[in-house]
Amino acid sequence: MKYISTRGEMPKISFKDTVFEGLAPDGGLIVPEKVPKLSEKEIEELRKLNYQELALKIFKYYVSDIEEKDLKEIIEKAYKTFRVKDITPVVKVGDIYILELFHGPTxxxxxxALQFLGVLFEKLLLETNKKINILGAxxxxxxxAAIYGVRGKKNIAIFILHPYKKVSEVQALMMTTVTDPNVYNIAIEGTFDDCQAIVKSLFMDLEFKRKYRLTTVNSINWARIMAQMVYYFWAYFRVSEKEKCESIRISVPTGNFGDIFAGYLTKIMLGEKRIERLILATNENDILCRFVNNGDxxxxxxxxxxxxSMDIQVASNFERYIYYFxxxxAKKTKEIMEKFAKEKAIKFSEEEVKRVQKDFLSASVNEEETLETIxxxxxxxxxxxxxHTAVxxxxxxxxxxxYPLICLATAHPAKFxxxxxxxxxxxxxxxEEIEKLYKLPQKFEILPKDVEKVKAFISEKAI
Incomplete structure (x- = not known):
């Protein structure tokens, strides 16, 4: 399997190169050259596997330059940190199913995705004796999750931007209380979209990117999408077995389109009818909901x-969906995304909206409804x-x-x-692990929403 850019101006690259590339040099996002559609026999074989075995089989469709035994070792090491055997258990609650995705270290x-990516990074870097600086928003x-994935790992420094005082206190503490020397938390005086714009700008500065060997752990990194696909397969198998049915629906709270995009690719691999539709759930930052319902x-x-976590107006994975849509x-994708960069808007026709709605249903949920649902x-x-899960x-x-309904539980309530x-x-x-955070020392830098200031900080601290 080789990888290409959604904008079509990058030569084909390997999976290993994809892991370190982040954003494609032409400004596009990296995608596999093909998404395999599985046969009935392949699907039934996957159904019988435990979580780690399932991950290995799915990864093998997309990874051809890492030996199976090494890939297996990476997966085993990544999921050792989880608190439950099934990694992402599916729980029947009332008349719906909850897919619990919060049993990892953060x-x-x-x-x-990020426990897997952290182990993968370290393995590939030690093989080549290279160093990288991870940059993310x-x-x-x-x-x-990214910090816990790479803290203390060799040949890696990590720089994470978050919007100052615009994440929950527990979310902030989980980052700022990690004081390992290879971890740098940057609190930006702005929104998440400001953080994301700074990161994108630095990745588009190809000279700076190469000089400091920048890579990303944001959901634009293909390895994250690949790792997230596994729990969609897992959830489909568990619920279709229990319900003795073929088709299900899955509701996904999403702001950045990364998590639901992994579900969309799973839908392609399983065949259209097994995941009948994905329900795209947003809060009042409803750009994705407006897209699905009105083409806006x-x-x-x-x-x-x-x-x-859903307070986002520019969904960084949306370009990948546009490419498949x-x-x-690639030419059409590039035209649309370049136009969007200038005009901050894309309008889709009535016919196109109908086509989108074959994949997605969508609703926006306000704060009052969220509290009432909890x-x-x-x-x-x-x-x-x-x-987020309430949304x-x-x-x-x-x-x-x-259709049986599965809702993704994206975080433990104790984070909020x-x-x-x-x-x-x-x-x-x-x-107890979260209680302890309140008593730990913190390490972070407050910076304005200024690309040059962030660039100077990274230049000074990068390995």
Whole structure:
């Protein structure tokens, strides 16, 4: 398997090169040259596997330049840090299923991809004796998961930008209390979109990128998408077995389109009917919801909410979907994305919207509905949702019909104790590991939303 750019101006590269490249040199995103469609026999063979075995089989479709035994070792090491045997257990709650993605070291779904990526980075760097500097932006959970994935690892320094005082206190503490010498937290005086724009600008500065051997752990890194596909397969197999059905729906709270894009690729691999549709759930930052329902992908001001990981107006993985939506037409993708960069808006025709709606349903959920969902869901089932998962559950229930519904639980409620306690009317108990964070020393740098200031900081600290 080789990899290409959505904009068509990058020579084909290997999986190993893809892992370190991040953004393609032509400004596009890197995608596999083909997405395999699995046969009935292949699907039934995958159904019988445990999580790590399933990951190995799926990765092998996309990784041809790492030996199977090495890939297996990387997977085993990555998931040793998880608190449960099944890695991402599927739990029946009331009349829906919850896919729990928060059993990794930072209590959020990002751990599933970033524990794998951290081990993968170290393995490939030690083989070649190279060094890298990881640069990323986070709206809350990616940063801590990335930091925990690479802290203390050899030949790696990591620089994570987060919007200052615009993530939850626990999310911030999970990053800033990691004081390993190879970890740099940068609090930007702005929004997540400002952080993301700085990161993109630095990756587009090819001289700077090469000089400091920059790579990314943001969801634009293909290895993250690949790792996230595994739990869609896992959830489909578990629920279709229990329900004795062929088709399901999956609700995904998403702001950056990365997690749901992994679901979209899984839908292609499994065949259209198995994941009947994906339900794209957004908070009031509803650019993706407007796209699905009205063909309106236009940037508005970011509104801070109680589900901060979704407070995003420019979805960095959207370009990948555009590429597949237009039948892998790189020229068309480039034209559309360059126009969007200038005009901050893309308008889709009625016919195109109908085509989008064959893949997705979508609903936007406001703060009042989010709090009400946490409260009512607990009252009815005794299960506590975090505010992002609550957005997914509320949107999912709007489209509940004959298909079994799986909702992705993207974070543990203890990552948002103030919001969850407010919704429930009582204080939730925090796991001991999270309680301890409040007493630890912190290390972070506050910088303005200025590309040159961030560039100077990285220049000084990079390895």
């Amino acid at each position: 209590w959020a779904f990002k751990d599933i 986070t709206s809350g959970d990616t940063g801590s 992908y236009s940037v508005r001001k970011v509104k801070p909410t109680i589900s901060p 237009y039948h892998e037409d 409260k009512e869901f607990y009252k009815e089932t005794g299960y506590i949702l975090d505010p 997914g559950v509320k949107a999912g229930l709007k489209f509940k019909d004959k 104790p103030e919001t969850v306690s407010k919704a429930l009317g009582f204080s939730i108990k925090l796991p």
